[in-house]
Amino acid sequence: MAAPPATVWTIVVAAGSGQRFGGLKQFSELGSRRMVDWAVETAARASAGVVVVVPAEHATDPTFAAPNGATAVVAGGSTRSESVRRGLTAVPDGADIVCVHDAARPFASAELFAAVIAAVARDGVDAAVPGIAVADTVKIVDQTGRVTSTPDRASLRAVQTPQAFRAVALRAAHASSPEATDDAAVVEAHGGYVVVVEGEADNRKITAAEDLAWVQERWSK
Numbered sequence: 001m002a003a004p005p006a007t008v009w010t011i012v013v014a015a016g017s018g019q020r021f022g023g024l025k026q027f028s029e030l031g032s033r034r035m036v037d038w039a040v041e042t043a044a045r046a047s048a049g050v051v052v053v054v055p056a057e058h059a060t061d062p063t064f065a066a067p068n069g070a071t072a073v074v075a076g077g078s079t080r081s082e083s084v085r086r087g088l089t090a091v092p093d094g095a096d097i098v099c100v101h102d103a104a105r106p107f108a109s110a111e112l113f114a115a116v117i118a119a120v121a122r123d124g125v126d127a128a129v130p131g132i133a134v135a136d137t138v139k140i141v142d143q144t145g146r147v148t149s150t151p152d153r154a155s156l157r158a159v160q161t162p163q164a165f166r167a168v169a170l171r172a173a174h175a176s177s178p179e180a181t182d183d184a185a186v187v188e189a190h191g192g193y194v195v196v197v198e199g200e201a202d203n204r205k206i207t208a209a210e211d212l213a214w215v216q217e218r219w220s221k
């Protein structure tokens, strides 16, 4: 008899303060919806439940009402890693796979969710993340700006979300409250087996105000 399909939950992290953008970018309008609504809608298509993590000071503010498709809304922390940990507390024990997705990436496709979920379901894999080849040569520099090395570009990938994890691996890796800019790094540091699948060029993260012009243009196409 085939194993029952894995239960997938997604945490959409939307609790950042948007320092580089200059405001809460995840709640800015994109078409007739907010950016966070786009991320949650796609996540809901791929998941049994979606936990949305919002800024703690706005958790009860109706302006930041739960997006359509959200199963639970929880207050975030002062770092992205802390926000993920708060989100994990609302994911039921029955979830086998947990995806973590940035609210600031409105154009991740349902196919990309399916690809990372399929990859993490393979034997021995703890995490699967989307990545794309890097066009620029990348330098490692010290604090004075001196170049210390140049990694081989062919081996580099710029990594995106959604990132899919075996729930036990993600919970174990976060148990000691580590800090990193993505969850794959947390699982790698904990000895996990992480694989990269092909990411999507349109799945850009909105980081600075200039990115909004791109995203509006992409949306209107």
Ligand code: CTP
Pocket (backbone or CB within 6 Å): 013, 014, 015, 016, 017, 018, 019, 020, 021, 026, 053, 076, 077, 078, 079, 080, 081, 083, 084, 102, 103, 104, 105, 205, 206, 207
């Ligand atoms: N995030 C979060 N909680 C935090 C910090 C970030 O949930 N304490 C979320 C953001 O809302 C975003 C994603 O993590 O969806 C990626 O973070 P980033 O692009 O860095 O957003 P901000 O932290 O808001 O921006 P900045 O770093 O410029 O302040």
Ligand code: MG
Pocket (backbone or CB within 6 Å): 016, 080
């Ligand atoms: Mg940030």
